[in-house]
Amino acid sequence: MKPKTPARSRSPYIVSRWYDWAFFLLPPTIALAIGIFISGRPVATEDFTFWDQEVTRSDLFIGIFIHAHLFAVFFRSHGNPNIRKLHRFRFFAVPALLLAGMMLSSWVLVTASVLATFWDVYHSGLQTFGFSRIYDSKLGNDAQVGRKLDWWLNHLLYAGPIVAGAVMMDHFEDFSEFELVGSAFFTQVPAFMEGNHRYFTWAVLSSGFSFLVYYVLAYWRLARKGYQVSFHKVFLLVTTGLCSIYSWGFNSWGEAFFIMNLFHAMQYFAIVWAFEGKHMVKMFRLGFVPGRWGKALTLVVFLGLSGAYGYFVQALDTSITVLWGLTLVVSLMHFWYDGFIWSVKKKQV
Numbered sequence: 001m002k003p004k005t006p007a008r009s010r011s012p013y014i015v016s017r018w019y020d021w022a023f024f025l026l027p028p029t030i031a032l033a034i035g036i037f038i039s040g041r042p043v044a045t046e047d048f049t050f051w052d053q054e055v056t057r058s059d060l061f062i063g064i065f066i067h068a069h070l071f072a073v074f075f076r077s078h079g080n081p082n083i084r085k086l087h088r089f090r091f092f093a094v095p096a097l098l099l100a101g102m103m104l105s106s107w108v109l110v111t112a113s114v115l116a117t118f119w120d121v122y123h124s125g126l127q128t129f130g131f132s133r134i135y136d137s138k139l140g141n142d143a144q145v146g147r148k149l150d151w152w153l154n155h156l157l158y159a160g161p162i163v164a165g166a167v168m169m170d171h172f173e174d175f176s177e178f179e180l181v182g183s184a185f186f187t188q189v190p191a192f193m194e195g196n197h198r199y200f201t202w203a204v205l206s207s208g209f210s211f212l213v214y215y216v217l218a219y220w221r222l223a224r225k226g227y228q229v230s231f232h233k234v235f236l237l238v239t240t241g242l243c244s245i246y247s248w249g250f251n252s253w254g255e256a257f258f259i260m261n262l263f264h265a266m267q268y269f270a271i272v273w274a275f276e277g278k279h280m281v282k283m284f285r286l287g288f289v290p291g292r293w294g295k296a297l298t299l300v301v302f303l304g305l306s307g308a309y310g311y312f313v314q315a316l317d318t319s320i321t322v323l324w325g326l327t328l329v330v331s332l333m334h335f336w337y338d339g340f341i342w343s344v345k346k347k348q349v
Helices: 017-025 027-038 057-071 088-104 106-137 147-164 168-181 189-195 197-224 231-250 256-283 291-315 321-345
Strands: 047-050 053-056
Touching: 017 027, 017 231, 017 256, 027 231, 027 256, 053 057, 057 256, 057 291, 057 321, 088 106, 088 321, 106 147, 106 168, 106 231, 106 256, 106 321, 147 168, 147 197, 147 231, 168 189, 168 197, 189 197, 231 256, 256 291
Parallel strands: none
Antiparallel strands: 047 053
């Protein structure tokens, strides 16, 4: 496909210069710096009792932040009336049916738990993919040109270091949960992955390097035909990729989960607020508050409700099946809803 001749838009930014740099472009670098800073310090090493659980302050914070951002998707799906009316079955029936299935079948419950771990990896790679494509489109490029290249690159940069790196077992050990349903096949997955880790590492390194060379050459050819590669896209991909490789791949500071989840959640809250803030003002019925105070109060309510859910998840007893199931429903709906809401919104902008 021949690249479309770019028609430069008024701004190369998604929201604005300061907003994009603060909440979309710099968070991977900021999160890495924070993770390195807290490593070995009391905030990340000293346990305290939180609702009968022994946790560090950094683990508690990132746990609340992760679950808060998972809950925030409902302000996009259910809070936006234009989106909500398009998919009533998905937004209301599917969560109830999924929860019922988990309450009736331990197989469904355990499968959902393991699925959530790996869907999270897939979803996180797609978030950066979405940002990168938006930045390219801001320069007037054809939305379909380079799409598959960016899709594969983002999954390579995010999932590749997990499979090849230091935290691989932290993800695959979730298959041990199948012991609860007596599955000998799935419980062998962690041992298989650990025993063959070096082969996966070499496979990722060799194929990843080859793809990176192909990716650069492909975009070089596109650029010669008139495709304008966004500086902001390049900056985001490079910093996110380096952060992922350093954190997931080596975990030198022992804060990989903190770092990667911190910037992902920061970006997500920012994009939800940027696109759904006006709908939240109406949803919370705060339009009567004059000027910017109404929007500021809406932001406080949005973050407060999301944070309250995150606190609830960290405090709850996951041995209670219905509560465990409820958190899984929120997680899976977050990954699923966020995957198609962007496609719906493209028709509205």
